[in-house]
Amino acid sequence: MNKGPSPKGSELRSVRIRTALLDHFDRTARDLPWRRDRTPYKVLVSEMMLQQTRVETVIPYYHEWLLRFPDLEALGAAPLDEVLRAWQGLGYYSRARNLHRAAREVNERYGGQLPSTRRELRTLPGVGEYTAGAVASIAFGLAEPAVDGNVRRVLSRLDDIEKPRQAGLLQRAGELLDPDRPGDSNEALMELGATVCRPRNPLCDVCPVAEHCRALSAGTVGLRPLRKARKPVPAVTVDVAVIFDGNDRALVAKRPDRGLLAGLWEFPERESLDSPVGALEEEGALESVFHAFTHLHATYRPAVLRLREAALSPPVVRGRPEVRWLSLTRTGEIALPAAQQRIAAAALDWLRRR
Ligand code: SF4
Structure with missing residues (x-):
C-alpha cells in the first residue's frame, strides 16, 4: 500500500479530488427527475426507492408516487394497502412500509416538515446512516457525508484500502465535501461510482480523479475493496x-x-x-x-x-x-x-x- 503524503499534502490532495469530482459532475451528471426539484420529501422518496433498485426502474415509480402522494401529509394519510400497491414491482417492501411510517411520524412529531439534522433524520423508520447523510446534504445543504456502496468502492480505490471501515469511510467522504456544495459533492462521488468507477471494468481512462488514484498506480483496482465471499443462498x-x-x-x-x-x-x-x-x-x-x-x-x-x-x-x-x-x-x-x-x-x- 502507498504511503500517504504529509498532512498538508493530504489536504491538498483532498481539495484537488473534490474539485475534479465536482467539475466532472457539473459536466456529466445524468439528468434525473429527483435532481430537478430537491425538496426534502422528494429527496427522501428517491433515496428510499434507490436503495437496492436501479435508476431506470425507479424513474417511472418515482413519477407515479408523487402523483399519488405529493407530500408527507398525503402519504401519511393513505392506508398502508394503497402504499404497498404503489410500491408493487419495486421489491423490498419494507422500504414502502418504513416510508409510510416515517411520513406519519414526521406529521405527528414535526408538523409535516422533515427534520434537517442527521441525528433527527436517523430516528425515522428506514432512515440509516447513508439516507440521513444524503437527505441532510442534498435537501438541506448540510455538510454531512453519505457513504453508499458506490462511494465505498470509489474511496477504497482512491486510497487503495483493502478492507475499509465505515467510520474511516465517513471521515474520508467528509474530507471530500465542498462546504458550499455538500449535496453535490456527495452526489458527485456516488455518480462516479455508478458510471465510471464501476464494480467491474471501471473506466479509469476517462476518470477525472485517475491522477490521484492510488489503486490505479498500485495496480490493485480489481482488488479494491476486497469482496466478501458470498454465502450460498438456501x-x-x-x-x-x-x-x-x-x-x-x-x-x-x-x-x-x-x-x-x-x-x-x-x-x-x-x-x-x-x-x-x-x-x-x-x-x-x-x-x-x-x-x-x-x-x-x-x-x-x-x-x-x-x-x-x-x-x-x-x-x-x-x-x-x-x-x-x-x-x-x-x-x-x-x-x-x-x-x-x-x-x-x-x-x-x-x-x-x-
Ligand atoms: S482511476 Fe479507476 S479505480 Fe481509480 S477512482 Fe477512477 S475509475 Fe476508480
Whole structure:
C-alpha cells in the first residue's frame, strides 16, 4: 500500500479530488427527475426507492408516487394497502412500509416538515446512516457525508484500502465535501461510482480523479475493496393453490404484518389449507415460478383447484385470517408481490384457454 503524503499534502490532495469530482459532475451528471426539484420529501422518496433498485426502474415509480402522494401529509394519510400497491414491482417492501411510517411520524412529531439534522433524520423508520447523510446534504445543504456502496468502492480505490471501515469511510467522504456544495459533492462521488468507477471494468481512462488514484498506480483496482465471499443462498419449493370459486374468482390471503412480504397478498400455500375432504377438486397445474429474494431462492409450484359447489365455505388458510375472493382481471386492487403476479397472470391465461 502507498504511503500517504504529509498532512498538508493530504489536504491538498483532498481539495484537488473534490474539485475534479465536482467539475466532472457539473459536466456529466445524468439528468434525473429527483435532481430537478430537491425538496426534502422528494429527496427522501428517491433515496428510499434507490436503495437496492436501479435508476431506470425507479424513474417511472418515482413519477407515479408523487402523483399519488405529493407530500408527507398525503402519504401519511393513505392506508398502508394503497402504499404497498404503489410500491408493487419495486421489491423490498419494507422500504414502502418504513416510508409510510416515517411520513406519519414526521406529521405527528414535526408538523409535516422533515427534520434537517442527521441525528433527527436517523430516528425515522428506514432512515440509516447513508439516507440521513444524503437527505441532510442534498435537501438541506448540510455538510454531512453519505457513504453508499458506490462511494465505498470509489474511496477504497482512491486510497487503495483493502478492507475499509465505515467510520474511516465517513471521515474520508467528509474530507471530500465542498462546504458550499455538500449535496453535490456527495452526489458527485456516488455518480462516479455508478458510471465510471464501476464494480467491474471501471473506466479509469476517462476518470477525472485517475491522477490521484492510488489503486490505479498500485495496480490493485480489481482488488479494491476486497469482496466478501458470498454465502450460498438456501432454496425452497412452495406448493401454491390457486383456488377458483364457481364465478372464476381466486382465493387470495393476506400475509402477516411482520416478516417477509409483510402485509402483501398471495395465493395460499397448499400445506396451510384446512378444508373438508372433497371440498376442493384439482383441475390442473401451472408452470413453476422462480423468484430470487436476497436471502432465499423460492420456486413456486402452482396448482389450480376448484371449490366444489357443495362446499359451504371457502377453505381456511392457517396463519392468514384475512382472505378474499378476487377476479384475476382485477389484481390491481391488492398489493401482490412479483412472483404472485406471475402466478396470477398464468392462472388467468389458464382460465381463458380452458
Ligand atoms: S482511476 Fe479507476 S479505480 Fe481509480 S477512482 Fe477512477 S475509475 Fe476508480
